[in-house]
Amino acid sequence: MxxxxxxxxxxxxxxxxxxVFWAKGYESxxxxxxxxxxHLNKGSLYNAFGNKKSLFQQVVNFHATNLFLDLDQRIKGSVHPIQVIKELFREVCDPEDPAMHEKGCFFGNAVSELASIDKELERMAVEKLRTLESFFEKALEQAKDLNQWSGDTKTTARYLITIWNGVNVTRRMYPRRSDLEPSLRMSLQVLDNK
Amino acid sequence: MxxxxxxxxxxxxxxxxxxVFWAKGYESxxxxxxxxxxHLNKGSLYNAFGNKKSLFQQVVNFHATNLFLDLDQRIKGSVHPIQVIKELFREVCDPEDPAMHEKGCFFGNAVSELASIDKELERMAVEKLRTLESFFEKALEQAKDLNQWSGDTKTTARYLITIWNGVNVTRRMYPRRSDLEPSLRMSLQVLDNK
DNA sequence: GCCATTTTATACTAATTGGTCAAAAACTAC
DNA sequence: GTAGTTTTTGACCAATTAGTATAAAATGGC
Incomplete structure (x- = not known):
C-alpha cells in the first residue's frame, strides 16, 4: 500500500x-x-474517522474495549471476585483524580443525553452498560462457585448496574468520599450474603 | 398600569x-x-423570559415546585410514609406513559449534561435532587416516629436518591416493567426494616 | 378619542456549527 | 527518479445558532 x-x-x-466527549457530552x-x-487538522480528522458521529462511535468502542479488557483481567485470576466488584465501586467514590466526579460514567452520560436525540448512539451506549452488567453477573457467578456468596445473580447484577448508574450521578451531588461512603456501604451489603 | x-x-x-428541555436536554x-x-414568537419569549438560560432556570424551578408540592401533599397526610416512597419508585418503573422511560429524571439529566458545561445550572439541578433526597429523609423520619421502620435515616435517604438516579438510567436500558421489578424489589428491601 | 405602554410579529445579524475541497507534502512501488 | 496513492493543511461553505431591532397591533388611563 x-x-x-x-x-x-x-x-x-x-x-x-x-x-472531550466524556467531559462535554456528544452535542456540546x-x-x-x-x-x-x-492535535489534528480538520481534513485529517474527517479523512481518518469519517464524521462526528462515526468518531463518537469509535470512541465509545475504544473506551469500552479498554475498560472491559481491564475488568476481565481483574476478575480472571482473582480468587475474590466479590472484592473486585467492591474495589470498582470504591474507585468510583474515591478516584485518584477528584475531577472524575464531575465526569461521571461515559456510557451513562451518553444514554442520558442521547435517549431522545439519537437512538442509534443511545442503543450503543446501552449495549456497553449491559456488558458492564454482564461483568457483574460473571463475577457473582464466580463467587457462587467459590462458595463465597449466595443469591440471585441476574437480579443482583441488575441491581448493581443500577447502583453504578446511581452513584455516577450522586457523586456529582456529593464529590466528597465521606459523603458517599456510608450509603455505598449500604448499597453493597447484598455482596455480603454468604 | x-x-x-x-x-x-x-x-x-x-x-x-x-x-422539550426534559426530552432533549439544555444544549440540544x-x-x-x-x-x-x-406557541410563542421570538419577541414574546425573550421579552417574557429573558434568554435561553434564564428560561431554563425558570423551567427547572417550575418543574421542581410542582413535583415537591405533590410529594409534600402525598406524605403530609399519609399514615404509611414508606408506602409513599415505594409508590414513587413503582411509578418510575411502570409509568402510565411508557415514553417516560426515555426521558428519565429531568434533574438527573441536567446534572449529567451540565456538570462540565455550566456549573451554575448544574448546581441548581443538584439542589433539586438534594431536595428530593430530603423528602425521602422526611418520609423515613415519619415512618420511624410511627414505629413502622427503623434504620439510619440520613444514610438510607442518600441510598434512596442513588437508587432514584440509578433507575432513571437503568429504565432506558430496560424499558419493560418486568425487567426492572425484581432488582427494584431488591433495592427497596431496606424499607422493610421493622 | 388619544397617548403611553406593552405584546406581538418578523426581518435581521453576527457567530458558530459540521462538513467539503483543492492543492501541497510525504510516502511506496517500480 | 517517477508515477501513483495517501495524508496533511487551511481556506471555504451552507446551515443553524442565540439573540436583537423595528414596526404594527392591542390595551388601559385619562
Whole structure:
C-alpha cells in the first residue's frame, strides 16, 4: 500500500477525543474542541474517522474495549471476585483524580443525553452498560462457585448496574468520599450474603 | 398600569418548555424548538423570559415546585410514609406513559449534561435532587416516629436518591416493567426494616 | 378619542456549527 | 527518479445558532 503515513497514533488521539466527549457530552463537543484536543487538522480528522458521529462511535468502542479488557483481567485470576466488584465501586467514590466526579460514567452520560436525540448512539451506549452488567453477573457467578456468596445473580447484577448508574450521578451531588461512603456501604451489603 | 395584556398563560408555556428541555436536554434544545412547543414568537419569549438560560432556570424551578408540592401533599397526610416512597419508585418503573422511560429524571439529566458545561445550572439541578433526597429523609423520619421502620435515616435517604438516579438510567436500558421489578424489589428491601 | 405602554410579529445579524475541497507534502512501488 | 496513492493543511461553505431591532397591533388611563 503506497501513500503518506499517518503522523498520529490512533489510540492516542482516540483517548484524547474520549476525554472531550466524556467531559462535554456528544452535542456540546464541537469539531473545534476535538481538533484542538487531538492535535489534528480538520481534513485529517474527517479523512481518518469519517464524521462526528462515526468518531463518537469509535470512541465509545475504544473506551469500552479498554475498560472491559481491564475488568476481565481483574476478575480472571482473582480468587475474590466479590472484592473486585467492591474495589470498582470504591474507585468510583474515591478516584485518584477528584475531577472524575464531575465526569461521571461515559456510557451513562451518553444514554442520558442521547435517549431522545439519537437512538442509534443511545442503543450503543446501552449495549456497553449491559456488558458492564454482564461483568457483574460473571463475577457473582464466580463467587457462587467459590462458595463465597449466595443469591440471585441476574437480579443482583441488575441491581448493581443500577447502583453504578446511581452513584455516577450522586457523586456529582456529593464529590466528597465521606459523603458517599456510608450509603455505598449500604448499597453493597447484598455482596455480603454468604 | 397600561399596555397590552399577555395572551399566554405562564404555567402553560412553562410546562410546554419543560417537556422539550426534559426530552432533549439544555444544549440540544433550540429556540426554534421552544417557540414551536410554546406557541410563542421570538419577541414574546425573550421579552417574557429573558434568554435561553434564564428560561431554563425558570423551567427547572417550575418543574421542581410542582413535583415537591405533590410529594409534600402525598406524605403530609399519609399514615404509611414508606408506602409513599415505594409508590414513587413503582411509578418510575411502570409509568402510565411508557415514553417516560426515555426521558428519565429531568434533574438527573441536567446534572449529567451540565456538570462540565455550566456549573451554575448544574448546581441548581443538584439542589433539586438534594431536595428530593430530603423528602425521602422526611418520609423515613415519619415512618420511624410511627414505629413502622427503623434504620439510619440520613444514610438510607442518600441510598434512596442513588437508587432514584440509578433507575432513571437503568429504565432506558430496560424499558419493560418486568425487567426492572425484581432488582427494584431488591433495592427497596431496606424499607422493610421493622 | 388619544397617548403611553406593552405584546406581538418578523426581518435581521453576527457567530458558530459540521462538513467539503483543492492543492501541497510525504510516502511506496517500480 | 517517477508515477501513483495517501495524508496533511487551511481556506471555504451552507446551515443553524442565540439573540436583537423595528414596526404594527392591542390595551388601559385619562
Amino acid at each position: 503506497a501513500g503518506r503515513h499517518r503522523t498520529f497514533e490512533e489510540a492516542i488521539v482516540l483517548k484524547k477525543a474520549s476525554e 463537543t464541537t469539531t473545534e474542541d476535538l481538533l484542538k484536543a487531538m | 397600561a399596555g397590552r395584556h399577555r395572551t399566554f398563560e405562564e404555567a402553560i408555556v412553562l410546562k410546554k418548555a419543560s417537556e 434544545t433550540t429556540t426554534e424548538d421552544l417557540l414551536k412547543a410554546m
